[in-house]
Amino acid sequence: MLNQKIKDNWKWILIPIILLVELLIDDYVMPHVYKFVFHLFSFNPVEHFYTYLNIYKIVSIIVICLLNYWIIKQKIFFKPSETKVGWLVFLVVCFTIVMVTIEHKNFFIALDVGAIAALPEEIMFRGIILAFVLKLMTRKSTSQWRVIFSLVISALIFGGFHYINLSSQSFSFTSLQVVNAAALGMILGAVYIKSGTIIVPMALHFIYDFLVTLVKGMSATNYTSVQSMQWVGLSVYVVIYSAVALSIINYKPSDNKILPKLKNL
Template identity: 30%
Template structure:
């Protein structure tokens, strides 16, 4: 167990350091040469990031991307509700549709591959070795969510420390929700869809966040706490209705 834990810590450090360095020092500079619009730059940057994450998840974390058929009933109900919700937002708030789709995809796809398929998966498999009878969910869920929240520290470059702190708190709740959905459905498309919808909804309502406006914004703590409670409550419901722990074997994310 100790050797397995040490190996995982080393792989996680290499994974996070490589992903951050490649994104910021290589892709960030590369994309800036093209002088694209904000949305085009984000899309191009995230596409390059996606390739990096897939490579690092496979060869550093040695985790597969989970596209299994859900082992719980009701998958089609999820997609019907998701589709109707996205359609409703599009009909009610069509003015930001294109930006909402771009922001939704750019956040959901690479980040869920990184934090759910990659980080959650490798921590889960480390914690739940062959000697463990009942799989532990809380350690991988909380650690992957904390790392997802901490990744938002990079926004200190463009916004206030207080605003970034509130964003980190909210991102932690989102991370718990995404991991809970992944635990229940065991298919990465589901947390991607939830992540997409949240980004899609926020952008549909508020429009594309202009960096200058974001830096001058005065965030409030109340909406952040409300959002955190909502995310954690939904996550608790999802986990409560998920499989019994004894049915979640470590082979799920191998």
């Protein structure tokens, strides 16, 4: 595999490689396959947008897993190191929120959007990229600044990757989304580092998108202009998200469950 053939000092190049290849396959190769198959079965993706979106995301998960196997070979940790009451309570709260909103008019689309956003993105950006960056950064030292730097790098990559939405959104709105995603990525990465299981950031990511879609619904495109006050509001969120993320990983750093797992690989 590619990871085994590249010397340690050059393994950083695997991150842009997997991102670029995933982007090329998902957004340039697969659309031609979809076009052929959809034409064969007289399927109109415009009329059945959400069905198409689900197909796209399912294929994305398969592509991400295969690319990880061929290029990076990063183990994704699902099993918790130990049972923590706090994480279990959080998962129960997420489940409760879903159940009490079941009669909302946007429930099923929110449920779908939450799932198809959380699964591929958490596998890619926390399960693979964050863990791989952490492994590279903490080979010689597990000092806290290396953990924080790894978290920031993965969050920026996660945020920047949202520029792929430019095909259906304005640049200003997409940029707003990119910054928000990067800030959210800090928290998602922090809970993966602390919990040692991808299930927790998946649940957090799911409930975030679920609630946003539940309240606002979902549109296929967004070309609205961004007001200056929206940037001010976002700046406040960035500060809060970043502070929360740093508090999570700096609270009892020896209890960051992901690091021992990476060491044992």
